[in-house]
Amino acid sequence: MDYQIAKGVFDILPKDPDEEGKWRDSHLWQYVEWVIRGVAFEYGFREIRTPLFEKTELFQRSIGNTSDIVSKEMYTFQDKGGRSLTLRPEGTAPVMRAFIEKRLDQQFPVQKLFYIMPMFRYERQQAGRYRQHHQFGVEAIGNDSPYQDVEGIDLLYTFLNRLGLKGMTLHLNSIGDQEARNRYRSALKEFLSPLLSQLSEDSQERFTTNPLRILDSKDERDQKALSGAPSILDFLNDDCKEHFSTVCSLLKKMGIEYNINPRLVRGLDYYNKTVFEITANELGAQNSLGGGGRYDGLIKQLGGPDLPAFGFGSGLERVIQTLLAQKAPLPPVPSTLLFMIPMGDQSKERCFELMTQLRRVHIPVEMEYSDRKLKSSLRYADAIGARYICVLGENELASGIVELKEMRTGATEKVPLQDLQKRLQHG
Ligand code: HAM
Numbered sequence: 001m002d003y004q005i006a007k008g009v010f011d012i013l014p015k016d017p018d019e020e021g022k023w024r025d026s027h028l029w030q031y032v033e034w035v036i037r038g039v040a041f042e043y044g045f046r047e048i049r050t051p052l053f054e055k056t057e058l059f060q061r062s063i064g065n066t067s068d069i070v071s072k073e074m075y076t077f078q079d080k081g082g083r084s085l086t087l088r089p090e091g092t093a094p095v096m097r098a099f100i101e102k103r104l105d106q107q108f109p110v111q112k113l114f115y116i117m118p119m120f121r122y123e124r125q126q127a128g129r130y131r132q133h134h135q136f137g138v139e140a141i142g143n144d145s146p147y148q149d150v151e152g153i154d155l156l157y158t159f160l161n162r163l164g165l166k167g168m169t170l171h172l173n174s175i176g177d178q179e180a181r182n183r184y185r186s187a188l189k190e191f192l193s194p195l196l197s198q199l200s201e202d203s204q205e206r207f208t209t210n211p212l213r214i215l216d217s218k219d220e221r222d223q224k225a226l227s228g229a230p231s232i233l234d235f236l237n238d239d240c241k242e243h244f245s246t247v248c249s250l251l252k253k254m255g256i257e258y259n260i261n262p263r264l265v266r267g268l269d270y271y272n273k274t275v276f277e278i279t280a281n282e283l284g285a286q287n288s289l290g291g292g293g294r295y296d297g298l299i300k301q302l303g304g305p306d307l308p309a310f311g312f313g314s315g316l317e318r319v320i321q322t323l324l325a326q327k328a329p330l331p332p333v334p335s336t337l338l339f340m341i342p343m344g345d346q347s348k349e350r351c352f353e354l355m356t357q358l359r360r361v362h363i364p365v366e367m368e369y370s371d372r373k374l375k376s377s378l379r380y381a382d383a384i385g386a387r388y389i390c391v392l393g394e395n396e397l398a399s400g401i402v403e404l405k406e407m408r409t410g411a412t413e414k415v416p417l418q419d420l421q422k423r424l425q426h427g
Contacts, residue, residue, distance in 0.1 A: 067267055215229075272297060
């Protein structure tokens with residue numbers, strides 16, 4: 001068949017036929033999204049949903065023209081009116097656009113927003129990198145306190161913990177303000193320039209376009225060249241140093257372990273001060289379950305008020321894959337409580353009537369519509385995970401009593417039709 005799914009994207013199905021594809025089962029997504037909504041609400045974040053595409057300039061101005069995302073990975077197209085639009089590669093810029101446009105700062109002095117939205121990046125194909133991925137993200141706007149940073153980090157940490165994930169590492173760094181970064185960039189270039197030919201091809205390019213990005217290259221040649229490189233932490237001004245040390249001591253007090261990693265710089269240009277990432281061992285090279293940081297200058301840069309902000313994004317594909325890899329406890333797959341099998345046309349009508357009544361009181365019931373053999377109906381009921389079945393033939397209609405059979409145990413019990421609802425409401 002010619003109509004195959006595009007590269008790097010996937011379907012989320014009730015049950016993926018491929019064992020390896022279990023992470024795409026929709027009930028897992030519903031579960032994770034349910035946990036997100038609970039945690040985000042408890043931390044005071046309210047949901048925002050932005051359109052799938054924005055004007056291209058929004059991403060160019062915010063993420064930065066030299067970033068991999070803007071220079072290589074955006075899905076940009078012209079609409080029929082000749083405007084350049086881009087499928088959102090990340091959530092921060094669109095949320096800031098909405099914040100500025102709707103003047104949300106006039107509503108509340110601090111806005112705490114969260115989202116669960118698909119993102120689009122034209123990535124080289126590899127495990128853990130998709131061309132459409134889904135992010136749980138939060139953006140807290142209006143607060144420059146280090147407490148806000150710690151609340152954000154703790155929120156991601158709590159979300160992952162509540163899913164039962166273990167053995168994660170929190171990587172923490174401060175990249176200071178623009179001035180510190182400029183000074184650091186010069187120092188790094190000076191350090192790397194005699195080693196330029198030893199760097200990977202990508203990093204040789206980054207040396208001129210965005211040298212800080214060389215720091216988080218995974219290429220061994222780059223890592224080797226970087227040993228002994230200056231640390232950005234030595235370039236911070238007093239304000240940034242104090243902010244960072246408060247973040248660290250608050251995390252310590254909360255019992256959240258962290259690794260200070262001066263090479264963590266992140267791939268988007270808008271950050272300043274605190275940046276962080278949480279990684280999991282199970283994910284291989286693409287091991288970041290989520291990351292983010294402070295971006296105090298972005299709103300002003302986009303034409304809005306001069307307000308500080310902090311946020312993160314967490315990739316749900318990777319979160320769900322880690323859940324499965326770690327065999328974290330999962331909720332049962334929701335399934336039909338009762339599957340009814342009528343015998344003959346008269347009982348089909350009665351069955352349909354009964355099923356409708358039960359559904360009106362929120363009992364999940366299905367019934368057999370076709371006239372296939374009883375054995376096939378039973379096989380189907382088993383396949384959809386129905387907890388009980390009952391067969392409704394002339395005898396049952398005449399006596400007004402059905403036999404409820406529990407599929408898993410085979411146990412049966414006789415139930416008068418008028419008591420069926422009460423019986424099923426007990427589970
Ligand atoms: P990001 O690090 O580009 O940050 O993405 C956040 C997370 O999304 C990553 O840690 C990873 O879990 C997941 N992710 C990113 N790209 C892919 C991909 N191609 N396939 C699968 N998962 C992926 C941001 O996007 C920032 N907007 C986060 C943020 C919010 N910073 C402040 N506020």
